[in-house]
Amino acid sequence: MGFEQESCDRLMKAMWGKRSQMQQAMSRDSKGEPFIIRELAVKGTQTPTQLAAALKATSGRVSTLLAALEKKGQIRREIDPKDRRIVHVSLTEAGHERAERQREDMREAVCWIFSQMGERRTREFVDLTEEFATYMTLCIPGRPRPTAEEVKQAFAQSETGDAQ
Structure with missing residues (x-):
């Protein structure tokens, strides 16, 4: 086995074999509300179809997530006045605050890791x-x-x- 295969095996083992709590949380977050919040914070207003494509989820799953976020006051859904079939999803102030909190939590965790590494x-x-x-x-x-x-x-x- 060459160094390339050995290194690949070590990398895969380190990344997937030793799934850290941070990796597990990131994996969970990539499938739900945190993903929607992050996607809207980065890209701005989206349609549910765009969010479903980005999340690689069904429209039903996205609809459930949007309903939960709307109930929490973190997103708003508005019908396009020019085409009533289109719904635009955007963050509210509370949604922007959550996005900032998510970003800052991740930044603090990674900065701590870097402080340990030197x-x-x-x-x-x-x-x-x-x-x-x-x-x-x-x-x-x-x-x-x-x-x-x-x-x-x-x-x-x-x-x-x-x-x-």
């Missing part, structure tokens, strides 16, 4: 994670591996901050 190791980790993420934008399972030129272009774009 500055040098944290900077190395972030640099390597950025590099890994760039490769991940190119390498899709079941498809041909990217060419040297595609890799070079992706890293040039990541250095300038351009979206692909």
